[in-house]
Amino acid sequence: MPFPLDVPESELRRRRSEKWRAYPEDVLPLFVAETDVLLAPAIRDRLAAAVADGDTGYFAEIERLAGVCARYYSRFGYDVPEDAVVPVNDVGVGVRESLARTVPAGSGVVYTPPVYMPFGPWIRRVGMTPVAVPLLDHDGEDPRLDLAGIERALADGARAVLLSHPHNPTGVVHSRAELAELAELAVRYEAVVISDEIWAPLTLPGVEFSSFLTASDAACEVGLAVSSASKAFNLAGLKCAFVVNGNPERFEVRRSALSGAVGHFGALAAEAALVDSLDWLEQMRAALASNLDLIEKLLTEHLPLARWRRPDAGFVAWIDLRGYPGLGNNPAKLFLDEGRVALSPGPAFGSEGEGFARVNFACSEELLTEAFVRMGRVAAERG
Known part of the structure; x- marks a missing residue:
């Protein structure tokens, strides 16, 4: 075993x-x-030390955690500036808040079924409308984005794309060419791409992952990525994730508004995971x-x-x-x-x-x- x-x-x-x-x-x-x-031993020891010390209060080290996440996420092809990282409670919060703060109220949001079950509810929860554009060949050997279908949805008024990358449940890592074309569509229609990248640390041997934000200059212009150590290191109950804002000048996703919800133990565990594990x-x-x-x-x-x-x-x-x-x-x-x-x-x-x-x-x-x-x-x- x-x-x-x-x-x-x-x-x-x-x-x-x-x-x-x-x-x-x-x-x-x-x-x-x-x-x-x-x-992982480093995570276990860090949490055990915090309990032994009675270190169970509010999370405070926003800048430290942002730096840890920025340095880790830079391995996926994009030199992440620390001030572009916004710690959040979990990926769902990161996605919802990113939508709420970057997309006009009532907008359509494209998603790509078969896909992670909460996507539709997350979109509706922020007062927007889910617009399903299923993956092409979702049941075959080459699942991929229906870029023509996404363009039709954007032309009809949708103003965001919620991407699952790597995709859950198919496990496909979208190609850089697909992502670059998606970014161009988002620029053309003044849309936003929010990429749920929670599975990024768990690419399997022989597979390389690149964040949506690395696909092109346009991807940074229109994109935000949301990720966490929670899936890779089994930390979901500790509540810590982060948003990487590709365009802070355009998108008003601020630490002051979101970071207070991060769990203190989640932040301690995330640092031990992404640095020492x-x-x-x-x-x-x-x-x-x-x-x-x-x-x-x-x-x-x-x-x-x-x-x-x-x-x-x-x-x-x-x-x-x-x-x-x-x-x-x-x-x-x-x-x-x-x-x-x-x-x-x-x-x-x-x-x-x-x-x-x-x-x-x-x-x-x-x-x-x-x-x-x-x-x-x-x-x-x-x-």
Whole structure:
């Protein structure tokens, strides 16, 4: 079992986070995007020292955290100025506040289903209208932006594009050429691109990630990127993310308005992650790659009619189960009811996800294997 995905199930079941409390104990949880890891040692030690010292008050070191995030994010092809980084509570807050502060009220916002379930609600929550422009070949080997469709939406009045990059759930890393063309469209139609890049630290071995802001000069003119250490280092409950403002002169996204919501422990953990835990992160990426090799084997053995595209980044796999018509439009429901395996339902990502399910594979080989054995049994009976 590869480190760091080597935590026994008996230990995991003591956790009180959503992944291990949402379902009864006979269910294998491979749904919400939490990872089955212990904290990286530097993060564990920093948080333990803070508790020992009673250092549990309000977060104050805005400039320090902004510098940490700027230096880390500069590895993705853009020399990030420290004053362009705005720490925020989480990626959802960063996206919503960026929309609210850069896009006229009531505007249409393009998003690219099948995509992360909260995108539509986030857009509506700030008084704007979601405009779906599905990925081309979203169910094939080459998922990509429908740039012609996005241009039509912008021509019809949409004033922003909410990008998932790397894309959740397909795992595709959009190409620099796609992103550069998207930036040109945004310039042409005076639109904004907000790029959710929370999965950026988790590109898999052999894959390179470049932020939207690196695609061209135009991308910085129209873009903001939002990211966090939370997915890569399993820190979601500590509440810390950041916005990289590509054009501070144009976009009024200010630290004074947003940074007060950052969790103190989240900031301490983010610094320990992004400065002192990068070797651990490499081990995590290698473990995820090993689990992808295992998924290929498990699909062949237990779900031979399923299709998938090996993701470029992240720890979720987008599985096409339409080869088993007996599983219906929402295979995850039957896998839960009859196999006691919890996955993310495909239709939750948009109508394009009917017949699909999303599998969180950031777990031990034993749990992953047992989950596919159970799903294969259900598919054989129902398919």
